[in-house]
Amino acid sequence: MTSDAQRRLRLAVGLSIATALVAVAGMAAGGEGWSPARLLRDLGTADGRLLVFQIRAPRTLGAWLTGALLGLSGAAAQGLFRNPLADPYLLGSASGAVLGVVLVLAAAALGGHAISVATAHALARVGLVGAAFAGALVGVLLTLSLARGAQETMHLLLAGVVVGVLLTAASDLVTNAAPDALRGKQAFLLGSTGFLGWNSCAAMALGLAVTLPAAWRLARVLDALTLGTETAASLGLALGRLRVALVAVIALATGLAVSQAGLIAFVGLIAPHLVRRFAPARHGFTLVAGAAAGGTLLLIADVLARTLIAPQEVPVGILTALLGGGYLIWLLRKRRPA
Amino acid sequence: MVRAARILFLAVLSTLALAGRAAHAKVTIRDDRGVTVSLDAPPRRIVTLLPSLTESVCAMGACDRLVGTDRFSNWPKSVEALPKLGGLDDAQVERIVALKPDVVLASVAARLMDRLESLGVRVMAFDARSRADVKRTLAALGQLLEAPGQADEVWAGVERDIRAAAARVPAAARGQRVYFEVDPTPYAAGPDSFIGETLRELGLRNALPAALGPFPKLNPEFVVRTQPDIVMGAEASVADMAGRPGWTALHALRDHRTCGLPLPTYELVVRPGPRMGEAAAALADCLARLPPPASTR
Numbered sequence: 001m002t003s004d005a006q007r008r009l010r011l012a013v014g015l016s017i018a019t020a021l022v023a024v025a026g027m028a029a030g031g032e033g034w035s036p037a038r039l040l041r042d043l044g045t046a047d048g049r050l051l052v053f054q055i056r057a058p059r060t061l062g063a064w065l066t067g068a069l070l071g072l073s074g075a076a077a078q079g080l081f082r083n084p085l086a087d088p089y090l091l092g093s094a095s096g097a098v099l100g101v102v103l104v105l106a107a108a109a110l111g112g113h114a115i116s117v118a119t120a121h122a123l124a125r126v127g128l129v130g131a132a133f134a135g136a137l138v139g140v141l142l143t144l145s146l147a148r149g150a151q152e153t154m155h156l157l158l159a160g161v162v163v164g165v166l167l168t169a170a171s172d173l174v175t176n177a178a179p180d181a182l183r184g185k186q187a188f189l190l191g192s193t194g195f196l197g198w199n200s201c202a203a204m205a206l207g208l209a210v211t212l213p214a215a216w217r218l219a220r221v222l223d224a225l226t227l228g229t230e231t232a233a234s235l236g237l238a239l240g241r242l243r244v245a246l247v248a249v250i251a252l253a254t255g256l257a258v259s260q261a262g263l264i265a266f267v268g269l270i271a272p273h274l275v276r277r278f279a280p281a282r283h284g285f286t287l288v289a290g291a292a293a294g295g296t297l298l299l300i301a302d303v304l305a306r307t308l309i310a311p312q313e314v315p316v317g318i319l320t321a322l323l324g325g326g327y328l329i330w331l332l333r334k335r336r337p338a
Numbered sequence: 339m340v341r342a343a344r345i346l347f348l349a350v351l352s353t354l355a356l357a358g359r360a361a362h363a364k365v366t367i368r369d370d371r372g373v374t375v376s377l378d379a380p381p382r383r384i385v386t387l388l389p390s391l392t393e394s395v396c397a398m399g400a401c402d403r404l405v406g407t408d409r410f411s412n413w414p415k416s417v418e419a420l421p422k423l424g425g426l427d428d429a430q431v432e433r434i435v436a437l438k439p440d441v442v443l444a445s446v447a448a449r450l451m452d453r454l455e456s457l458g459v460r461v462m463a464f465d466a467r468s469r470a471d472v473k474r475t476l477a478a479l480g481q482l483l484e485a486p487g488q489a490d491e492v493w494a495g496v497e498r499d500i501r502a503a504a505a506r507v508p509a510a511a512r513g514q515r516v517y518f519e520v521d522p523t524p525y526a527a528g529p530d531s532f533i534g535e536t537l538r539e540l541g542l543r544n545a546l547p548a549a550l551g552p553f554p555k556l557n558p559e560f561v562v563r564t565q566p567d568i569v570m571g572a573e574a575s576v577a578d579m580a581g582r583p584g585w586t587a588l589h590a591l592r593d594h595r596t597c598g599l600p601l602p603t604y605e606l607v608v609r610p611g612p613r614m615g616e617a618a619a620a621l622a623d624c625l626a627r628l629p630p631p632a633s634t635r
Binding site: 030031032047050051054055056058059179183187192194195196197198200306310311312313315 | 409410425521523524550554555556557558559560561562563564565582583584587
């Protein structure tokens with residue numbers, strides 16, 4: 001029988017190897033599909049190097065970072081709600097981000113000729129990312145205020161659902177008034193790793209550098225919560241405050257990920273699942289490994305998105321949903337008694 | 339005896355009625371779904387759910403028969419006053435039915451054709467991806483409106499305008515490879531799309547291979563690698579390109595060999611309808627303004 005420590009080590013090694021392999025594959029997966037020979041040739045020319053280092057490298061790293069942020073916040077959300085079906089979008093961040101994006105798109109569309117091209121351009125560049133991020137945070141703040149803090153996870157969950165429904169309705173209302181925003185909204189809902197550059201990578205790496213240690217420090221709260229709220233409170237933990245801190249970590253990580261890559265489905269739900277299944281552990285490990293698993297998953301999906309029908313692309317959100325859904329089906333079939 | 343007379347009377351009456359109907363031109367047309375639509379008479383009340391179809395009906399001089407359009411139709415000016423009935427995905431069934439149209443003209447991608455047809459509304463659906471499709475759609479509409487001559491005339495006008503535009507394209511622009519972006523996701527117009535065909539008529543080459551289909555969604559890296567000589571798209575998309583990772587490497591952006599089309603021009607170019615000649619002229623105008631290729635400077 002394998003001890004839990006061994007399983008954890010195995011998972012860590014497995015994830016590291018998989019990430020390294022897929023990252024290398026990702027560097028060799030360009031506009032014409034997967035071709036290591038082409039990568040070597042590209043590294044020999046100035047134009048090729050530019051493609052590799054300005055487009056492919058940041059995209060590959062960015063996909064990993066986006067997945068890691070989602071995996072981390074998914075693991076934190078599942079711990080916070082003590083519910084394996086919780087995902088990082090539950091707290092209203094997804095619907096908030098969509099509303100932010102739609103408002104900017106509609107402003108450009110509704111303003112029409114009143115807005116100069118330069119303004120629309122600036123709005124669209126800084127605006128979409130900024131609006132998605134701000135929207136995600138506003139969504140979570142609404143949830144927190146509706147639930148009157150994070151004292152009761154059930155209230156928080158319900159408030160998150162309500163805020164999600166209301167903000168989605170609001171963005172539908174805006175697209176109804178300004179249908180030109182529909183396509184941009186659709187693209188955001190599908191998620192995309194295609195335009196992740198070094199700026200996106202820097203923002204997300206910074207976010208991960210802040211949220212991962214913070215989550216690590218809050219892991220003991222999640223461990224205590226598994227024993228039940230009362231036991232956790234009897235250990236002297238200021239649950240309300242610590243839960244708000246957790247919510248802040250989830251909001252920041254999720255907001256950063258969705259503002260850079262849109263609403264990528266399933267990664268935040270599946271990554272912590274995978275980790276718990278292969279190596280049951282305290283939350284400290286689950287959070288870190290959840291981030292690593294999320295990164296690896298999205299990286300795999302991104303490389304597939306680029307190579308399956310190159311030079312055309314499959315939207316990466318479709319692939320994460322297929323991979324995640326496939327994993328869940330496999331899990332369900334496996335658990336069925338023989 | 340009385341009974342026999344009555345039967346005779348009825349027989350005569352129905353023969354007369356049939357003859358009357360035959361005299362009334364009956365219109366039968368197969369649409370792009372392969373569905374045969376027949377009308378007892380040319381339609382007097384028409385609803386269009388696609389800007390290119392609205393424009394086609396108007397180009398054939400039947401604008402006054404339109405009773406409603408989709409929300410995107412904005413040419414000619416007169417259609418802006420008509421009821422706006424939503425888009426292909428969210429057209430308002432109740433309002434359409436209330437307008438009692440003789441026929442609804444839609445795209446094959448429209449979602450509510452079955453619903454409309456089950457409510458007794460005649461629907462004709464068209465699928466325009468290439469210029470041949472546009473020509474076929476115009477011919478079908480000409481038949482529908484009982485104005486086949488008009489359809490031929492409109493099409494001849496389109497071809498004449500495209501040829502005239504092609505003649506104005508500067509020699510330096512001929513043979514240049516063009517990337518035409520339809521959507522910043524990025525989706526682009528391939529050589530076999532109606533946009534690609536217009537570009538070819540103008541003496542340009544497409545930066546994309548035909549194998550990718552009419553409107554492929556591309557890996558952004560692929561676009562940079564193909565290094566198109568000229569980049570075209572909506573003004574906002576073209577303005578956005580320099581901010582995309584690595585796209586500053588596009589020589590066309592660096593050399594300002596771009597056609598960022600203002601919204602009305604862009605709409606003109608991406609609608610497969612009777613204004614394709616005008617669209618070609620707008621593209622030729624832009625090509626004439628472009629700085630010469632870097633290699634010839």
